[in-house]
Amino acid sequence: MNFPDTAFSFTLDAVCPVTGARAGTLHTPRGDIQTPVFMPVGTQATVKAMAPFELEEMGARIILANTYHLYLRPGADIVAEGGGLHGFMQWKRPILTDSGGFQVFSLSTLNRISDEGVWCRSHHDGTPHVMNPEWSMSVQKQLGSDIAMCFDQCAPWPCSREEAEGAVRRTALWAARSKEAHAREWQGERRQALFGIVQGSVWEDLRLRSAKDIIPMDFPGYAVGGLSVGEPHGDMYRILDSLKGVLPSGKPRYLMGVGRPDNLVEGVARGIDMFDCVLPTRNGRNGTLFTPYGAVNIKKKQYERDFTPVDPECDCYACRTFTRAYIRHLYRSGEILASRLCSWHNLRFLIRLGEEMRKAILEGRFPEFRRAFLGRFSGGEA
Numbered sequence: 001m002n003f004p005d006t007a008f009s010f011t012l013d014a015v016c017p018v019t020g021a022r023a024g025t026l027h028t029p030r031g032d033i034q035t036p037v038f039m040p041v042g043t044q045a046t047v048k049a050m051a052p053f054e055l056e057e058m059g060a061r062i063i064l065a066n067t068y069h070l071y072l073r074p075g076a077d078i079v080a081e082g083g084g085l086h087g088f089m090q091w092k093r094p095i096l097t098d099s100g101g102f103q104v105f106s107l108s109t110l111n112r113i114s115d116e117g118v119w120c121r122s123h124h125d126g127t128p129h130v131m132n133p134e135w136s137m138s139v140q141k142q143l144g145s146d147i148a149m150c151f152d153q154c155a156p157w158p159c160s161r162e163e164a165e166g167a168v169r170r171t172a173l174w175a176a177r178s179k180e181a182h183a184r185e186w187q188g189e190r191r192q193a194l195f196g197i198v199q200g201s202v203w204e205d206l207r208l209r210s211a212k213d214i215i216p217m218d219f220p221g222y223a224v225g226g227l228s229v230g231e232p233h234g235d236m237y238r239i240l241d242s243l244k245g246v247l248p249s250g251k252p253r254y255l256m257g258v259g260r261p262d263n264l265v266e267g268v269a270r271g272i273d274m275f276d277c278v279l280p281t282r283n284g285r286n287g288t289l290f291t292p293y294g295a296v297n298i299k300k301k302q303y304e305r306d307f308t309p310v311d312p313e314c315d316c317y318a319c320r321t322f323t324r325a326y327i328r329h330l331y332r333s334g335e336i337l338a339s340r341l342c343s344w345h346n347l348r349f350l351i352r353l354g355e356e357m358r359k360a361i362l363e364g365r366f367p368e369f370r371r372a373f374l375g376r377f378s379g380g381e382a
């Protein structure tokens with residue numbers, strides 16, 4: 001592929017004057033991404049149960065993969081020999097890779113952290129590994145993603161203020177090392193953007209401190225890390241409110257690990273452009289389906305003779321083709337197609353929600369859209 005010298009840029013197409021919600025376009029060498037956008041998670045180089053052509057059919061413009069997982073299995077060298085992630089998994093559109101920092105804490109069986117990096121044991125076979133900014137940039141280059149993330153430290157929730165302060169300090173240290181290592185790896189070739197990550201847990205002053213550390217490093221995009229780790233949604237929204245006027249308006253803002261449909265709407269209302277979460281596929285596999293009124297648990301007997309689509313307003317293959325009764329039957333019979341259809345619907349629900357919010361922002365009616373959506377959607381069961 002030839003990479004134009006303006007490999008990455010972001011255009012703000014419209015901003016809601018009432019909420020500050022944004023519609024934008026992220027230009028990447030593998031295609032444009034219109035925002036707000038939901039990014040399906042493909043942790044191990046696959047969005048579980050979905051083939052690439054199905055992801056394209058449902059309108060996925062960019063997907064995620066995980067450095068930690070792919071380094072441990074099959075190994076970044078094998079992915080690189082397979083043509084990088086795009087060749088290995090045959091996904092031709094943009095890919096964003098998370099840097100490994102978060103996963104090493106949420107998955108490795110044992111880990112010790114220092115300013116140098118993280119010593120950990122693989123959750124597969126207990127083998128020892130050292131993960132740090134230089135390791136992460138090297139692996140993300142072998143994976144060949146279009147957007148890489150800085151190696152950061154995500155404080156758990158809840159945590160002490162001191163723990164959160166330590167994560168802010170170390171995240172800044174590691175962001176500078178990530179930026180240097182990334183420049184060394186790519187030698188000026190602009191084929192992979194590196195996004196910075198802001199930490200600070202649920203303390204607004206620490207969030208501001210982290211933003212003041214990271215923003216001057218001039219990344220092409222910024223992520224809000226350290227959220228969607230079990231904290232109340234109110235805390236998440238309060239932190240986003242505190243960052244709204246701080247993060248550079250001309251660059252994309254990515255809220256990591258989020259989330260439920262109502263979280264996406266509230267995130268967009270607070271100036272977020274990009275989202276990812278395992279929820280659509282994880283919920284899909286246990287038969288929990290998003291609808292405009294909340295979640296439907298397809299296993300329930302009440303759907304036994306319900307010959308209507310999961311969501312009559314949805315344009316996905318599952319809703320166009322099958323009924324709730326049939327999908328309930330598949331699920332209760334342990335059929336693989338149940339997971340596929342439920343994941344397909346949930347992914348399309350969030351991708352379409354991004355498309356609809358973008359349209360509402362462009363048409364100057366986002367506050368009405370937000371009110372109408374949240375008025376119908378109960379966070380729990382429909």
Ligand SMILES: CC1(C)O[C@H]2[C@@H](O1)[C@@]1(COC(C)(C)O1)O[C@@H]2CNc1nc2cc3nc(N)[nH]c(=O)c3cc2[nH]1
Pocket residue numbers: 098099100101102103106149150152153154197224225226227228229230256257258277278
């Ligand atoms: C680990 C796994 C599978 O991903 C889900 C889910 O479990 C879980 C575990 O705690 C709940 C809330 C229950 O959801 O949190 C994940 C979704 N939240 C999330 N993903 C993130 C990824 C991140 N990556 C980096 N580099 N830095 C971050 O600060 C960061 C923060 C994040 N927050």
Ligand SMILES: [Zn+2]
Pocket residue numbers: 310311314315316317318319320344345346348349
């Ligand atoms: Zn559907």
